[in-house]
Amino acid sequence: MADNPAGETVQADIFLDSTLESADAAEQLAVKVAAETGFAEEEVHRLGMAVRESVVNAVVHGNRYNARKKVHLTVAANQDRLSVTVVDEGQGFDLSALPDPVAAEHLLEQSGRGIFLMRAFVDELDIRRLAPSGTQVKLVKYRRKMVV
């Protein structure tokens, strides 16, 4: 498989439909790659969940279930880390305008925890608006070094 500019080997590069089933598929794929590339079980679970949340956001808030729009998913890994990139074709959003879901006044709101959980479950989270449209979310998880 080809290496990307970040020096990672691309494990998957696919376009998913704007449906909730795509969140299952993306999660399963990320979990499979993470397990095969040696991540510990709990880290695999957390990465899978972060990827699910990202694809759900792409489908629901980005592409708004539009059948003509796709979610572009890439999974890449090297000896240090695993990276997952999720790109939608939506209008984008203002990250700074999102309320803090753990603030007392928002604690009992029904939604708004997805990005917060992504941030909690990966080592790096980068969200950027693309031109002319779309949002790119990059999730990175580093391998824990064994202490000998």
Added chain:
Amino acid sequence: MSARLSSRQVGEVMVVDVSGRITLGEGSSNLREGIRELLAEGKRSILLNLGEVSYIDSSGIGELVAAFTSVANQQGQLKLLHLTKRVKDLLQITKLYTVFDIYDDEAHAIRSF
């Protein structure tokens, strides 16, 4: 497998045994519908047994919060039983662990209503 619910009455308390995944879509709507039906039947003391819940996402957490507030708005109480480590971790990360009344022992939970 999306969430499945089965209810049993223990004294004045409805114990709802939930299993499977509570995620956006069928899993979360099953939970919402189950709570709505119990409230429509006049049940106001509800204990959600999450011991067999294998997975919950942010939408599932949102449904738990919605269930909690729906029951509270009807002057009832919704409490949680048998959280798995992952669900417990999620509630701690989202600072909801202290919002819910959480039990590890069913008899103790029943007596608390």
